[in-house]
Amino acid sequence: SGAACARGLLSWARPERWLASGSLFPLSCIHTSTSTCLQKIGKWEKKNRIVYPPQLPGEPRRPAEIYHCRREIKYSKDKMWYLAKLIKGMSIDQALAQLEFSDKKGAKVIKEVLLEAQEMAVRKHNVEFKSNLHIAESQTGRGRYMKRMRYHGKGMFGMMKISRCHYFVKLVEGPPPPPEPPRTGFEQAKEYVQQLRNRTLVHTL
Amino acid sequence: VLVLVHSPLPRLRTLLQRCWGQLERGLRPGVFESHSPSWGAALAVQGPALVPQGMNDSESSAKAPSLLESVVWMAAPKHRRTIEVNRCRRRHPTKLIEIKRNIDVCPECGNLKQKHVLCGYCYAKVKEETRLIRMEIHKKEGGPLNAPAVETVVLYEGEKPTEKDEGKRIIERARKRPSWFVQN
Numbered sequence: 001s002g003a004a005c006a007r008g009l010l011s012w013a014r015p016e017r018w019l020a021s022g023s024l025f026p027l028s029c030i031h032t033s034t035s036t037c038l039q040k041i042g043k044w045e046k047k048n049r050i051v052y053p054p055q056l057p058g059e060p061r062r063p064a065e066i067y068h069c070r071r072e073i074k075y076s077k078d079k080m081w082y083l084a085k086l087i088k089g090m091s092i093d094q095a096l097a098q099l100e101f102s103d104k105k106g107a108k109v110i111k112e113v114l115l116e117a118q119e120m121a122v123r124k125h126n127v128e129f130k131s132n133l134h135i136a137e138s139q140t141g142r143g144r145y146m147k148r149m150r151y152h153g154k155g156m157f158g159m160m161k162i163s164r165c166h167y168f169v170k171l172v173e174g175p176p177p178p179p180e181p182p183r184t185g186f187e188q189a190k191e192y193v194q195q196l197r198n199r200t201l202v203h204t205l
Numbered sequence: 206v207l208v209l210v211h212s213p214l215p216r217l218r219t220l221l222q223r224c225w226g227q228l229e230r231g232l233r234p235g236v237f238e239s240h241s242p243s244w245g246a247a248l249a250v251q252g253p254a255l256v257p258q259g260m261n262d263s264e265s266s267a268k269a270p271s272l273l274e275s276v277v278w279m280a281a282p283k284h285r286r287t288i289e290v291n292r293c294r295r296r297h298p299t300k301l302i303e304i305k306r307n308i309d310v311c312p313e314c315g316n317l318k319q320k321h322v323l324c325g326y327c328y329a330k331v332k333e334e335t336r337l338i339r340m341e342i343h344k345k346e347g348g349p350l351n352a353p354a355v356e357t358v359v360l361y362e363g364e365k366p367t368e369k370d371e372g373k374r375i376i377e378r379a380r381k382r383p384s385w386f387v388q389n
Contacts, residue, residue: 085296097305098305098308101308101317101319102302
């Protein structure tokens with residue numbers, strides 16, 4: 001639980017500032033990996049740190065990407081997946097509306113994560129309008145499980161696992177992309193004919 | 206704690222074993238949905254074998270007589286369901302959460318509300334005010350079962366009782382009248 005606490009701390013603390021806060025002397029700020037960080041910083045948290053080179057004048061504007069996650073949520077990853085699937089591809093306002101009126105336990109957690117991410121986007125990632133975000137990716141991951149005894153009658157017992165999950169979300173600036181039209185039979189037939197045409201004949205004239 | 210049964214005759218012992226097995230299967234079919242493999246494989250050995258304790262050959266012939274004598278066969282999965290089959294079932298469109306299309310904006314406070322439900326924020330506001338009014342009533346009454354047999358009128362700061370409120374009980378609230386509480 002101490003490790004989980006540290007991880008929780010690290011998820012909201014700005015990772016770029018660890019070097020300045022941990023070091024006592026100015027020269028020791030080079031090697032702070034083992035002394036300050038008790039737990040590894042997850043890959044999703046590190047994605048916020050990438051810095052692109054400045055864009056050339058002719059390039060189209062790269063939309064802002066904000067990565068946020070919450071670790072060790074006391075919920076099942078399979079049940080959380082349904083909520084993550086619900087939100088995928090929606091605008092942030094629509095997602096917040098759907099989560100507010102969902103009866104699931106994970107809905108409250110995901111709503112908090114989205115609000116945190118929205119605030120992060122406006123404050124640190126140079127997003128102009130907080131409604132101009134959409135959810136590009138939303139995934140769940142397995143957290144640490146604990147095995148416990150579940151007592152049945154007549155002295156029997158079973159081993160149950162207390163499951164926890166992580167939730168990851170990526171917000172991208174801009175309106176949500178239009179949904180893909182479903183594949184028609186005509187398109188599938190066209191693809192099939194094209195595959196037949198692409199075949200090459202070997203050992204022939 | 207399991208009951209130990211000692212039976213002197215071998216016929217009685219086999220009868221008891223059979224009865225116990227049938228009893229267990231008859232009375233407890235649905236308890237072990239989550240743990241049926243462990244119950245069947247690891248733990249059931251103790252059940253029928255432990256009951257007629259005191260017999261020397263009970264451990265060696267624990268499974269065989271119970272399987273041969275019991276008539277009731279339980280359904281059990283024959284093959285492991287692959288993850289692909291599991292995914293098809295878990296991700297079927299009927300199992301996914303439907304998006305709700307009955308969400309609107311409350312015209313009073315601007316929060317979201319469902320169309321057929323009162324706005325949560327406005328309801329909480331009214332609930333809080335009602336709680337304070339009830340506290341005032343409680344202070345005025347002084348104890349339980351002191352409710353008068355007349356109507357009650359709530360007056361806010363700067364309001365005088367009108368001639369319509371002649372015989373009614375008056376509750377004073379020390380604040381401005383809220384906009385949503387319309388005076389009669």
